[in-house]
Amino acid sequence: MSVVAMKGSAAPAMADDVVLSVRNIESYYGPIMAIRGVSLEVRKGQIVSLLGANGAGKTTLMKTISGVMDPEKGQIIYGGNNIAGASPDKVVRAGIVHVPEGREVFPLLTVEENLRMGAFIRSDNAGIKRDEEMVFSYFPILAERRHQAAGTLSGGQQQMLAIGRGLMAQPKVMLLDEPSLGLSPLLVKEIFQIIRRLNREQGVTMMLVEQNAKVALEVADYGYVMELGRIVMADSAERLLQSKDVQEFYLGMQAEESQRGQKRWKQKKTWR
Numbered sequence: 021m022s023v024v025a026m027k028g029s030a031a032p033a034m035a036d037d038v039v040l041s042v043r044n045i046e047s048y049y050g051p052i053m054a055i056r057g058v059s060l061e062v063r064k065g066q067i068v069s070l071l072g073a074n075g076a077g078k079t080t081l082m083k084t085i086s087g088v089m090d091p092e093k094g095q096i097i098y099g100g101n102n103i104a105g106a107s108p109d110k111v112v113r114a115g116i117v118h119v120p121e122g123r124e125v126f127p128l129l130t131v132e133e134n135l136r137m138g139a140f141i142r143s144d145n146a147g148i149k150r151d152e153e154m155v156f157s158y159f160p161i162l163a164e165r166r167h168q169a170a171g172t173l174s175g176g177q178q179q180m181l182a183i184g185r186g187l188m189a190q191p192k193v194m195l196l197d198e199p200s201l202g203l204s205p206l207l208v209k210e211i212f213q214i215i216r217r218l219n220r221e222q223g224v225t226m227m228l229v230e231q232n233a234k235v236a237l238e239v240a241d242y243g244y245v246m247e248l249g250r251i252v253m254a255d256s257a258e259r260l261l262q263s264k265d266v267q268e269f270y271l272g273m274q275a276e277e278s279q280r281g282q283k284r285w286k287q288k289k290t291w292r
């Protein structure tokens with residue numbers, strides 16, 4: 021693994037099981053401050069979900085971690101180094117892979133060629149072949165379509181391919197941006213079951229951005245809620261699922277007692 025010591029001071033000490041530590045990050049689009057001093061931690065072997073409404077800054081935070089965007093301030097501590105501002109390929113070589121929102125598979129390349137692109141940092145052909153079969157074992161439909169152009173796959177299959185392509189880089193940490201976007205409920209369930217299995221069986225630590233809070237928290241160990249570029253809640257996934265604020269905002273419901281003393285649910289509009 022290449023060393024990715026970046027700008028800023030030496031990495032401060034952190035707990036042994038913290039694999040990724042984001043500290044006081046600020047990111048901008050020109051004059052627009054999209055990330056306003058975000059700090060969070062991802063522990064080894066965990067699935068961490070990042071929730072928040074449209075425009076909260078989730079994708080921007082992921083892009084900042086993966087090196088697609090440079091933060092203006094703050095540190096991203098990974099593997100004992102501050103990788104804030106590192107180039108995306110250095111971040112991948114260090115073991116963090118970003119599966120972007122919208123999948124972004126190479127439409128004219130075949131499934132197999134897309135997977136090979138994911139292994140661009142590797143030269144161990146036998147290992148690449150083995151990992152390709154590993155990906156096919158998790159996503160058998162991709163094995164059936166290995167010679168098909170990725171652009172002809174369904175949305176769900178493209179999502180599987182994007183995850184599979186990410187796995188080909190042998191990541192220690194995977195950043196998954198909205199894996200459920202545009203998929204049917206059944207497919208969402210299937211994808212999340214596979215995400216869980218990859219986490220458990222392949223030991224990949226996962227950080228995932230999701231609009232679908234229920235699914236995301238059910239699969240996660242820990243969760244953060246973002247609003248307007250800041251973290252506004254952080255807790256175990258179990259406690260977040262039970263949190264009234266999360267239920268009201270994300271499930272769009274508000275509990276109230278009916279006249280007969282039974283709990284009913286009604287629509288509520290805003291977070292606050």
Ligand SMILES: Nc1ncnc2c1ncn2[C@@H]1O[C@H](COP(=O)(O)OP(=O)(O)OP(=O)(O)O)[C@@H](O)[C@H]1O
Pocket residue numbers: 049052054072073074075076077078079080081
């Ligand atoms: N390319 C861009 N140029 C300028 N502003 C942007 C750009 N991309 C995002 N923003 C702004 O940055 C803020 C954070 O956007 P971001 O996409 O990170 O939010 P998000 O939580 O991922 O939302 P979504 O779920 O809609 O993807 C928003 O105010 C958004 O309008």
